[in-house]
Amino acid sequence: MAATTTATVPATRSAAAPVRRRRRLLSYWPQYVAIAPFYLLFLAFGLFPILFSIYLSFNEWDGVGEMTFVGLGQYQYLVADPRFWNAVSNTFIIWIGSTVPMLFLALLLAFLLHQSIRFKGAYRVAFFLPNVTSMVAMAIVFGSVFSDSFGLANGFLRWLGSQEIGWLTESWAIKLTLVLMVIWRWTGYNAIIYLAGLQAIPTELYDAAKVDGASTWRIFTSVTVPMLRPVILFTVITSTIGGLSLFTEPQVLLANSGGNENSGGPGEAGMTIVLYQYNQAFTQFDFGYGSAIAWALFLIAAVFSIINWRLVREREGLADRRTRRAGR
Incomplete structure (x- = not known):
């Protein structure tokens, strides 16, 4: 029981x-x-x-009719498409030309804002303001500054007695204008991120460096930069993804500078990968090829993000090994 x-x-x-x-x-x-x-x-x-x-991406489709399966045909055409590779080249030039000075200026601004200065809050708002400004307003301002006929930039060159530049018609000038536009918009955003990282660094490290007689530049290179490596890695990866996905700036700024609305300016000098993908999908209504371009962009961004991550991590590991050797 x-x-x-x-x-x-x-x-x-x-x-x-x-x-x-x-x-x-x-x-x-x-x-x-x-x-x-x-x-x-x-x-x-x-x-x-x-x-x-x-x-x-494995089909041909205009958004209305029936889909036609083409297998890898879209990707084969992509590899041989000169317009796509021109867009890739333009994107890389603008990305590298804007990202390197932008992050350096952002880090320098954050370091200066972290010091004991007056009106610190006003400076933060001023630096972050371009990031929240409407892209249409930004395009109007930059279009006025860099206009070929009545722009302030060419007016300044005329005052200096120099030759005028076709900022929105010449290939290199179009890229330079877009580089300046990206730097102006995103420097303050990255500076605020760096400033948040700086505020997490113990003040004892700065005090010890000042007691040892280190200069401001020495403190910046030997204390600030090594302690900000994780934040720098974050901004490098986000800037890589954002730079390779550049669309709004060239689409709005170059809409009326020559060619059709989404051509990227004369000679497609401002045509980026995303702008070309938008052109194919929503102007030419070739959604299959547009999807193939989008996935090609994803692979490119993933590869370069991994490369940047590995480079920063290796430098961090090398610095840690040097610190341990010095401690011994």
Whole structure:
């Protein structure tokens, strides 16, 4: 009798355990309902378009008629497309020309803002203001400054007695204008990120460096930069992704500078990868080829983000090994 009772109790407990778990899960249904809209929207407007674009890149489709499966045909055409490689070249030139000085200026501004200066809050607002300014307003301002006929830049060159420059018609000048536009817009944003990282560095390190007689530049290179490596890595990766995805600046600035609305200016000198993808998908209505360009851009951005991450991590590891050797 005792053996029968002992065998029945575990069986009853094992049968009741799923019921208790089910009731516990049901007790949390208000929380599940509260977060459900995010996941539903993500599935509808995030995950599904991503997966559909992969399928679409293997088809020809104008958005209305039937799809035609072409396999790797879109990617084969992509490899041999000179306009795509021109867009890649333009994107890399603008990205490298803007990212390096932008991050250096941002780090320098953050370091200066971290010092004991007056009106620090006003400076932060002033540096961050370009990032929240409307792109249309920015395009109007830069279009006025760099206009070929009545721009302030050419007016200044005329005052100096120098030759005028076709800022929005010459190939190198178009790229330089876009570089300046990117630097002006994103330097303050990265400076605020660097400033947040600087505020996490212990002040004892700066005090010790000043006691040792280190100059401001020495403190900047030997204390600030090494301690900010994780933040620098973050800004390098985000700037890489943002630089390779450049679209709004050339699309708005060069819309009326020659050619059609999405040509990237005369000679397609300002045509970037994303602008070319937009042109193919939403102007030429070749959604299959546009999807192939988008995935090519994803691979390029992923490769360069990994390269940047590895370079920064290796430099950090080398610096750590040198510090351990010095400690011994």
